[in-house]
Amino acid sequence: MRHWPLTRLTLTTPDLVLRVPDDEQLDELAQVAADGVVPPGAVYFPQPWASGTPEQTARNIVQNHWWARGDWREDNWRLLLAVFRDGRVIGQQNLSARDFRITREARTGFWLGLRFQGRGFGTQMRAAALHLAFAYLGAERVTSTAFADNAASRRVSEKFGYEPNGVRRLAVDQHLVEAHEAVLTVERWHGQPQQPTLVEGFDECQHVFGVPTAPEPIDVVLHL
Ligand SMILES: CC(C)(COP(=O)(O)OP(=O)(O)OC[C@H]1O[C@@H](n2cnc3c(N)ncnc32)[C@H](O)[C@@H]1OP(=O)(O)O)[C@@H](O)C(=O)NCCC(=O)NCCS
Incomplete structure (x- = not known):
């Protein structure tokens, strides 16, 4: 698409490709979510987007992507990337920021369909988001928030050397988390x-992140 430059952005890891999905791919992503993201009874997100019926979960995904695009501003953006493995959609990686030009701080979020979890993909997804944030956008800090009992998400952060930055108490579905x-x-x-x-495709979309003067990207050789 000529007039939505983010459609040209592609992040490639050894096993995965991350891109803004077109509507057909978004539909696939919604189906992956509908098939299950969290174990029964687990609460891993502040908004219960993955805890309803499969139909509700799928529609939440579609609407959330359309909303994030429609609401995109240079001073408040949410990049929602579909994650592809061998051409099939398996999950989603987010990178978001408010007033990034000034704060140089972004936050990540991610999820995989249940059957794709625990195979190292989440680690590659986070690595890709961090690379975009630090090496291309010029971030100084990236944050991640996970509920206390979300061992996989917290372990991914630990592997990258994140440091604790405080605990917040939230009420989710009338329960303390x-x-x-x-x-x-x-x-x-x-x-x-x-x-x-x-x-790939960063030069064409750099300006929509509100960072006219990002540093020189650091090349990391990818042996495919
Ligand atoms: C969080 C998520 C994206 C991580 O992706 P993933 O592909 O499962 O993660 P990886 O396989 O790359 O790594 C997970 C790490 O956590 C560890 N881990 C997983 N479950 C664990 C548990 N119960 N206790 C301790 N460690 C655990 C794994 O061993 C691995 O660490 P290692 O590489 O040192 O062995 C994925 O599990 C997911 O989608 N979960 C449901 C949605 C969710 O929680 N999203 C994040 C909300 S904050």
């Missing part, structure tokens, strides 16, 4: 072994 925020600084990110990510 503790949301643990973790933060990764660009200095700590540089100190970690880099996971290979190839970023």
Whole structure:
């Protein structure tokens, strides 16, 4: 699409491709969500988008993507990428920020269909989002929030060297949950072994992130 430059952005990891989905791919993504994202009874998100019926969950995904596009502003953006494995959609990686030009801070979120979890894909997804944020957008900090009992999500952050950044108490579905925020600084990110990510199409969409002067990207060679 000529007039929505984000459609040209592609992140490639050893096993995955991350892109803004077209409507057909969005429909596939919605089906993956409808087939299940969290184990029965688990609550991993502040908004219960994945806890309703399959039909409600699927529609939440579609509407959320359309809303994020419609509401995109240079000072308040939410990049929602579909994650593809061998051409099939398996989950979603988010990177969002408010007033990024000034704060240089972004936050991530991610999910995979249940059957795709626990195979290292979430780690590659996070690596791709961090690479875009730090090496291309010039982020200084990236945060991630996970509920206390979400061991997989918290472990992914731990693997990248995030540090604890406080605990918030939330009421979700009338229950108390503790949301643990973790933060990764660009200095700590540089100190970690880099996971290979190839970023394409960034030049065409750099301006929509509100960062006219991002630093020179750091090349990480990807051996496919
Ligand atoms: C969170 C999520 C995206 C992570 O993706 P993933 O592909 O499952 O994660 P990975 O396989 O890359 O890594 C998970 C890590 O957590 C560890 N882990 C998983 N379950 C664990 C548990 N119950 N206790 C301790 N460690 C656990 C894994 O061993 C792995 O660590 P390792 O590489 O050191 O062995 C995925 O599990 C998911 O979609 N969960 C449901 C939705 C969700 O919780 N989203 C995040 C909301 S904050």
